[in-house]
Amino acid sequence: MSTLIAPAPATVAPRPAGGAYRTVGLIGPPNVGKTTLFNRLTGMRQKVSNYSGVTVEHRSGKLKSGQTVVDLPGVWSLTPESEDQKIAVNVLMGKQHNVAKLDAVLLVVDGTQLHRYMTLIGQVLACGLPTLVLINMADELTARKGFIDPLAVARELGAPTALISASRGTGMDAITRFLSGEHAAAALLPVLQAGGNAAPGCATDCNNLTKTGAYRRPNHSRFTREFDRWALHPVIGPILCLLFIMAAFQIMFRAAYPAGTALSNWLSAIGATIGAHIPNAIVSAILVDGIWNGVASVLGFLPTILCMFVVITVLEDSGYMARAAVIADRTMGRVGLNGRSFLPLLSAYACAVPAIMATRAIPSKKDRLATILIAPFMTCSARLPVYALLIAAFIPARKLLGNALGLQAITMMLLYALGLLAALFTAKLLNFSMLKGQPSLFAIELPNYRLPRLRTILLAIYDRSKVFLKQVGTVILVLNLAVWFLSHMPFHNGQPSEVGASYLAHLGDLIEPLLRPLGLTRNVGISLLTAFVARESVVSTLATLYGSVNAGVALRAEIGLAGALALLVFFALAMQCTATLAVVRRETNSWKWPLVQMGYMTVLAYAASFVTYRIALAFHV
Ligand SMILES: Nc1nc2c(ncn2[C@@H]2O[C@H](COP(=O)(O)OP(=O)(O)OP(=O)(O)O)[C@@H](O)[C@H]2O)c(=O)[nH]1
Numbered sequence: 001m002s003t004l005i006a007p008a009p010a011t012v013a014p015r016p017a018g019g020a021y022r023t024v025g026l027i028g029p030p031n032v033g034k035t036t037l038f039n040r041l042t043g044m045r046q047k048v049s050n051y052s053g054v055t056v057e058h059r060s061g062k063l064k065s066g067q068t069v070v071d072l073p074g075v076w077s078l079t080p081e082s083e084d085q086k087i088a089v090n091v092l093m094g095k096q097h098n099v100a101k102l103d104a105v106l107l108v109v110d111g112t113q114l115h116r117y118m119t120l121i122g123q124v125l126a127c128g129l130p131t132l133v134l135i136n137m138a139d140e141l142t143a144r145k146g147f148i149d150p151l152a153v154a155r156e157l158g159a160p161t162a163l164i165s166a167s168r169g170t171g172m173d174a175i176t177r178f179l180s181g182e183h184a185a186a187a188l189l190p191v192l193q194a195g196g197n198a199a200p201g202c203a204t205d206c207n208n209l210t211k212t213g214a215y216r217r218p219n220h221s222r223f224t225r226e227f228d229r230w231a232l233h234p235v236i237g238p239i240l241c242l243l244f245i246m247a248a249f250q251i252m253f254r255a256a257y258p259a260g261t262a263l264s265n266w267l268s269a270i271g272a273t274i275g276a277h278i279p280n281a282i283v284s285a286i287l288v289d290g291i292w293n294g295v296a297s298v299l300g301f302l303p304t305i306l307c308m309f310v311v312i313t314v315l316e317d318s319g320y321m322a323r324a325a326v327i328a329d330r331t332m333g334r335v336g337l338n339g340r341s342f343l344p345l346l347s348a349y350a351c352a353v354p355a356i357m358a359t360r361a362i363p364s365k366k367d368r369l370a371t372i373l374i375a376p377f378m379t380c381s382a383r384l385p386v387y388a389l390l391i392a393a394f395i396p397a398r399k400l401l402g403n404a405l406g407l408q409a410i411t412m413m414l415l416y417a418l419g420l421l422a423a424l425f426t427a428k429l430l431n432f433s434m435l436k437g438q439p440s441l442f443a444i445e446l447p448n449y450r451l452p453r454l455r456t457i458l459l460a461i462y463d464r465s466k467v468f469l470k471q472v473g474t475v476i477l478v479l480n481l482a483v484w485f486l487s488h489m490p491f492h493n494g495q496p497s498e499v500g501a502s503y504l505a506h507l508g509d510l511i512e513p514l515l516r517p518l519g520l521t522r523n524v525g526i527s528l529l530t531a532f533v534a535r536e537s538v539v540s541t542l543a544t545l546y547g548s549v550n551a552g553v554a555l556r557a558e559i560g561l562a563g564a565l566a567l568l569v570f571f572a573l574a575m576q577c578t579a580t581l582a583v584v585r586r587e588t589n590s591w592k593w594p595l596v597q598m599g600y601m602t603v604l605a606y607a608a609s610f611v612t613y614r615i616a617l618a619f620h621v
């Protein structure tokens, strides 16, 4: 067997002295492990998950050697169909501004489905950049009794090839040697002289690979086949999905919420002790009421939010989320929403910002815009603290099915359902009006089920906690301090005003007439204003205004159940998120859509909240 490296084609980018490539791109189909490999090579922590379209932008990272690796969205061919694919192809062609031209390519494919990628392999090799073909998922291939002889595949493709497992870290030395330059690669990787089975012929070569014994397709995953009978069943599938959701909310209220309450009570007790040791009353009030208690009140919701993130991560990384998108398409696709929209929409349960970015994977412009416009209706994790606070304060903890289901969990589910219904209603409306058009075809990759990786779950917990703590320690803390000062100013003879006579109260008086028809008060209005900066700050603002970490008790006396229901509905439907507005502006490249979205959502939220309040009053709630 020849171990000569193919002569470099004329188009190969110049390499620095020493032979190492400066900038290397990770190209390949979706969901084959490109980002897993990127994270392993660079030590970064980009999102990895078991469905197609997780990465939607380019991301660069450095190797220890100083070389740059660029992770890219997945592509099926070099003719892009969606915005994310355009980015990948542009980077490969050296046309993407702010990304350096690639010197070499790591072409990653999934070894358990090699037959599906031959066209892409051919197209990428034909680009002429030095390319190492990485056949990933070696572990799964072996487990399912498949086989690949990388040397024989390299001979057929006319390109260096290595069999790896990005998640287990096997085969990495081949990459290191390739990246260090052609001589090392030649020593390691057997490659045919150019002119063998050249790239454009690859589409027919998979048969060749099989015939020559270089590749044996693995058996189907039995678990995937068996479980999908239930998961995708027209009746049992949706029931199963509902059961998963119910279980998640029940865990949230039975375990995570009580843990959070205990945490904030404990923090509050510490705050009181510290406050008692500070001789100056005003300094003590600023530190304890203005800073500590506000922060403690929000921190108490960290376990609830993390519980939600663990559930979403497990559903995504197991491969179930793609099935949930199919179920959603079957049951809700009638509103004119393309099935491709459901994956971004489901990820909006974590946060609308990445979900709106994920719409880049939707090929149709109309479907993409519709998804962007309705994504903020999905219940993001920042709404959770407010829901949890109000539900715990107003809805009795009654058991409905023993320990399996409670009234509070059901109420939470209804709020999630309300957001979803508003999203579907809006999609239908758009389909009739601004975004008329033929429904586009829905095709989705159903990945094999995988055991969710503990590392992925722990990283999701770590990353989310970091984001949350940073938010609490910066934005919410500053906002809360501002609320405290404004609710105690002006000072008279060095003494703070009563809250009722403060600047903030005057501001609240201005908005109160708007809120009265919803059964809401000045304090609630002020907290809703702060929600524009960060939704969670409703909790800390109320805690500061009522002077207690648990604002629920004071709220109960102030707005009653009818007001609380109106507030929940308003909060479920209102836009109130500057970060989302900014990303909608960026992704639609216009101010028109974020403004239309904000106006529409505010009007809808107000009207629905008003109707809720009136109905609740009519029933003497
Ligand atoms: N068994 C196994 N699973 C792997 C391996 N590498 C990656 N995975 C899993 O494959 C799934 C997809 O991984 P990603 O790294 O997100 O794939 P990607 O190619 O970046 O996907 P997109 O960004 O959607 O294009 C995840 O569930 C990973 O845990 C591997 O070597 N073996």
Ligand SMILES: [Mg+2]
Pocket (backbone or CB within 6 Å): 034, 035, 036, 047, 054, 055, 072, 073
């Ligand atoms: Mg990726």
